[in-house]
Amino acid sequence: MPYDTNTTATELVPDYAPFIKEKTILVTGVSPGSLGGFYVQSIAKAKPACLILAGRSASKLEQCAREIHAESSETIIKTLEIDLSSLESVRKAADQVNGWEDVPSIDVLVNNAGIMAVEYQLSVDGFESHFATNHLGPFLFTNLIMKKVLKSTSPRVVIVTSDGHRLSPIRFYDYNFDGGKTYNKWVGYGQSKTANMLMALSLAKKLGVKYGLQAYSLHPGAIMTNLSLHLDWNVDMESLLSVYRQLGEKEGWDDQGFTLKTIDRGTATHVYASFDSSLKANNGAYLIDSHIADPMVDIVKPWATNALEAEKLWVLSEQLVGQEFPY
Template sequence: MKKQYWTGRDIPDLHGRTAVVTGANTGLGFAIASALAQHGADVVLACRNGDKAAAAADRIRIVAPGSVVRTLPLDLASLAAVRASARQLHDEYDHIDLLVNNAGGLRRWYWVTEDGFESTMAVNHLGPFAFTGLVLDLMAGVPGSRVVTVASKGHRQATIDPADLNPERDRKYRFPTAYHRAKLASLLFTYELNRRLEAGGSRTIALAGDPGLARTDGGRDMNWLIRVALHPKVNPLVLALSQSAATGALGPLRAATDPDARGGDYYGPPGRAQRTGHPVRGASGGLSHDVDLQRRLWKESERLTQVSF
């Protein structure tokens, strides 16, 4: 009987291709980078913590013998650091085939970066926006090159005002609200980027992959009580309603490698809940497809980061 679902076995041979995965030292990013390496790609782990990135690279080399795995320092909460990382990538590579914008996360407490950005918006959208813009020239003219955003179903619960990406400065900060808003921004950016690439006749496409409800350490900044309550060994409901990081990584991996993927595609778990399961081509929430909103956010992101594509 013909298999009806997409798995890691469907990843094609990637020898000769170079992939940059942000936040790849743990969780989803590690699972994505490891799978790419096991299928032949040269992988760059772009991470804030150099020691953890080096340890992750060693672990990948064990499961993917002979693979080329390197590290790149990348702190998305600092535009100066983002620019330095982009320069280093240019120094070390003449092209890249794949950029997976995976790094992100949320903070329990309100925090403003050195650039004056609310931190959750900075690491999930403004930092990746700037980094993508600064390295996109390395993908120009590369057949099959892709920019993949790791999405979250939480974007469906969000609204956003591009003129005010830090609405909590004067009132109570709620970290789920901030996270969902930032993930909506990521998708608005992805779709606007793809439209601009198509209009310019680029060979590069932009698309998104949703991991569903995956068990990762994305809540490591939460207090111990929340971390314990969300631990699958403590809470059987969490175990029943979620999936492993390796399975969650399949959505972004399909976006990154499926030969039939098209620019603007969105891959994630099937069904109404979209929490678990093998990835299918689906659709993100309606607000993410608002073209006017995409354009306004793009313009404001360029202004704030001083990065023009």
């Protein structure tokens, strides 16, 4: 029976247990009550060799580590502080990972951390905060620890994006929104989610054939987590619909709101993307509801699946982080 929108992570973990066991998995954006937190708790039941929990808050990471250890004492659990909005923090965290002699390889890297629809602000490095946190930080971190990922016998990178990629292509000549003058928080979010999908495409193309790396992006669904606690949906829903109306999308005239998933359903595609062996034939794919997205059904924008756009973004990203990764 194929998986669908109702499939849960709890249901999938037993199916993929043989592929999870003895793996080393690094997950960003881990905190209690988050998608990342639930994902690591779920896969811990299948006895991975090592779980590396990465996030901004040391106390929240330790809380998640204690909860996992209480149920899965055989798994080694390591924590890693990282602020993806700061390139300095990213480099420091990558140096730490690369220096761990007891972690010779990383089988699965899940770039799960992100922010959504925040007011305009620049990162410490001078980049619009969505673009910095959701793309440039993960781009740099992934590439800095890539040697350890490629030491795996089955290396895989998973990037959590969103169907919000439909809100904007990459604004190559105005990614910082003209100092805020052209800024819309939903467009800022959309640009960063498009970047997530294009990064997965680039990784698959550059490292797939030569090194066997698999890379996928995924939409977890609409889930009420800490990610949206700052929003006032009485106001922000209308601003979101307004962007869709400007794009001529049917969602702009849909007053029914989102069909929400539970966090268990929301992390199912995380598990599928991380461990499904049949995906290899579709390296770089965008996934939704534990299957490969169908552009005719699932509404996938061509600007997020275009190889030229992906290469242009890769070059721009290298310029912005100040380091080239010539794979």
